[in-house]
Amino acid sequence: MKIKSIILENYRNYKNLELIFDDSRNIIIGENAQGKTNLIEAIYLTAFAKSFRTNNTADLVMFGEQSGRVSTDIISEDIDKNINIIIRSDGKKMIKKDGKVIRKTTELLNNIVVIIFSPDDLRIIKDSPERRRAFINRELSQIRPGYYESFRKYNDALKQKNAILKGYFNLKKKTFTRADNLSLNDISPYDNSRQYNEEMLDVFDKQLADYGYEILRYRKEFVDMLSTEASEIMAKISGGKEKLVIEYKTACDFITGTEGREILYKQFYHNREKDIYNGYATLGPHRDDIEFYINGKDAKKYGSQGQQRTIALSLKFAEIRIAKQILDEAPILLLDDVLSELDLERQRFLISEIDDVQLFITSAELNDEVIKDLRGGTLFRIEEGTVTRVDKY
Ligand SMILES: Nc1ncnc2c1ncn2[C@@H]1O[C@H](COP(=O)(O)OP(=O)(O)OP(=O)(O)O)[C@@H](O)[C@H]1O
Ligand SMILES: [Mg+2]
Structure with missing residues (x-):
């Protein structure tokens, strides 16, 4: 290319x-x-x-x-x-x-x-989870066409779910003091549309489970490949002294296979009261992160600036190798x-x-x-x- x-x-x-x-x-x-x-x-x-x-x-x-x-x-x-x-x-x-x-x-x-490497990328280890998610999203969108579609649809559903949750949250602010732990049942006397909203939350949670499943599947596969490739490169740069492991971090229960989506849906469903309390969707791949370990230690907390830069450099090489493997x-x-x-x-x-x-x-x-x-x-x-x-x- x-x-x-x-x-x-x-x-x-x-x-x-x-x-x-x-x-x-x-x-x-x-x-x-x-x-x-x-x-x-x-x-x-x-x-x-x-x-x-x-x-x-x-x-x-x-x-x-x-x-x-x-x-x-x-x-x-x-x-x-x-x-x-x-x-x-x-x-x-x-x-x-x-x-x-x-x-x-x-x-x-x-x-x-295209793989881009700019000074911002050197800070990826220290940066916010959002930046690390953006990094995965960018790479996967290019090499896995199915990923981008799932990601887009997931975000559409998430926006709509959050709008409903925010509605509850604003109602809560009007009706209750901050310390109150509000549930759907508490809201019912004040909100005639509760049943409708409950049904809509179901619809969106099902969509989030379907697309979220795809996102998690692609991301886990990608991060596993990253970990393998980047650790090889890191070992080469450090003369074998530094062993790098990269892990995908999620609070979602994820298993591959036919029940995977159902399990995710149930988890979203059980998390609903918490979402309502917070006023936004608190669980899902939109909250996930990647973690980097050098010789078993969290590189974000314990890595030196030099080590963090070397990881960033290794990541870029790993991306190139993965793109080559997948795209030929x-x-x-x-x-x-x-x-x-x-x-x-x-x-x-x-x-x-x-x-x-x-x-x-x-x-x-x-x-x-x-x-x-x-x-x-x-x-x-x-x-x-x-x-x-x-x-x-
Ligand atoms: N829409 C625009 N129309 C005209 N000029 C623009 C526009 N947007 C940015 N510029 C100009 O482009 C220049 C910046 O270019 P660029 O960011 O490519 O610089 P650079 O060569 O990468 O510099 P550095 O080494 O500092 O990174 C600035 O002078 C800026 O004013
Ligand atoms: Mg510049």
């Missing part, structure tokens, strides 16, 4: 840019605020139909313009494809694949699989400004371990030793949204 070329029009600080990329290594050098991340973001947009920096499409359109465009020629599964994304300052966007409009994000997601094709790796955050030894490890993956690296400057390790590729220099291609080095 490769990106052959890109055209940017009125995208962020690029008025008009056309670049042909190297098949293996693309090194993008520039001072701060020149447009390095903007270029990486445009590639990311081609893969995910959204940015990793903003949820607002309008931000991507060059200041003062009505619309912008990112058009990318790619090759995946030995087929040439074009992805053309029009973004508008009213926040709307239109995506075309080979000239035909794509309506569902799933149709875009597995055309080009190498993904594309975007390294935005991450080298400067790693020591020279880890930088060199990173570069030397990546061989058959098309790589995009941005940096303010590159160490000479790292340049030597890169063995070929194309160097681009960016200055205020203008890119000059420096010859092969």
Whole structure:
């Protein structure tokens, strides 16, 4: 899988840019605020139909313009494809694949699989559970098309369930003091719609159990694979001293097989009073987390900053390997400004371990030793949204 070329029009600080990329290594050098991340973001947009920096499409359109465009020629599964994304300052966007409009994000997601590594990712161990869930969601959406659909439907059901629970919660605030532990029965005299709500909660809990089951199944499989691959890489970086184990953490009773969904539903049902008390759905994969252990110790609590960074680095390599196994094709790796955050030894490890993956690296400057390790590729220099291609080095 490769990106052959890109055209940017009125995208962020690029008025008009056309670049042909190297098949293996693309090194993008520039001072701060020149447009390095903007270029990486445009590639990311081609893969995910959204940015990793903003949820607002309008931000991507060059200041003062009505619309912008990112058009990318790619090759995946030995087929040439074009992805053309029009973004508008009213926040709307239109995506075309080979000239035909794509309506569902799933149709875009597995055309080009991109793994991004930015300074934020280095903090994944210390960050909030939400960030770690976002990491799994992002990766699985690309490599398991079924995942994205289940995830989307789960979230729809969750939103509706939470709206009902919030209704109860507000009623409780009006009627009871804070210390009261409110149950459905307590509410009944004040709420004529109790039976209706109860039925709706059943409907949503059934949907949450069905889609939640799929989500849990995919996530557990993925985290098991991550653990195997990342621990191998971690052992390599640490000279065998550090044994990494990654675990998926959930309060859900999960078993695979035909009863799996029913068991989840029952658990959601039994958790209902607690949900009502809190005013939101307190149980489900939307509350889960991943945990990292080094030599048996929780890396979030006890790991040094260096160890945590090494885990993050191992995770990225593991992702690449898993994507390769599942897709039978190498993904594309975007390294935005991450080298400067790693020591020279880890930088060199990173570069030397990546061989058959098309790589995009941005940096303010590159160490000479790292340049030597890169063995070929194309160097681009960016200055205020203008890119000059420096010859092969
Ligand atoms: N919608 C937009 N229209 C025009 N310019 C924009 C828009 N959004 C961002 N910019 C400009 O793009 C520049 C930032 O680009 P970018 O984030 O790619 O920088 P960078 O080269 O990655 O810098 P750093 O090394 O600091 O990360 C800023 O000058 C910013 O004002
Ligand atoms: Mg940047």
